[in-house]
Amino acid sequence: MTSPEQEPHTAGQPAAEQDGIGQPRRSGLRNPERAVRGLGAGTLGLEALVLLLAIQPIRVVGGDLSGAALGVVVALAVVAILLAGMMRRPWAWHAGTVLQGLLLLSGLLHWSLLALGIIFALVWAYALHVRRVILG
Structure with missing residues (x-):
């Protein structure tokens, strides 16, 4: 029979989530906050790039992309780039979520924007799930 001091984990957490001395196991990343910020910034940067590169194919395939829709796509890409640079601020994650909603709403202008909105919302x-898992 072992005493409570010899058990490698606490009663509230499974052994897989504890290290050898009873401390919660860390993610293994040197700087988890920085890694998560990089994930968010990379996601937004990729979104901006895809939005800008999608303009010409949407114009060719869709044919009915208006000037207002082009302006919306460029504005969303610029906002995504700006948010990517501001991922140090906690509100930037919320603003990124709002950006995804705006991209989904731009689907009212053209169906392909809705498709991009669904992909990037997912x-x-x-990215939000990974942030929650790593940072808690």
């Missing part, structure tokens, strides 16, 4: 949801 990618952003995954």
Whole structure:
């Protein structure tokens, strides 16, 4: 029979989430906050790049992309780039979520923007999930 001091984990957490001395196991990253910020910034940067590169194919395939829709796409890309640079601020994650909603709403202007909005909303949801898992 072992005493409570010899058990490698506490009663409230499974052994897999504890290290050998009873401390919660860390993610293994040197700087988890920086890694998560990089994930968010990379996601937003990729979104901006895809939005800008999608303008010409949308014009060719769709044919009915108006000047207002082009302006919306460029504005969303600029906002994504600005948010990517501000990921140090906690509100930038919320603003990124709002950006995904705005991209989904731009689907009212053209169906392909809705498709991009769905794809990037799912990618952003995954980035938020990773952030929650790593940072708690």
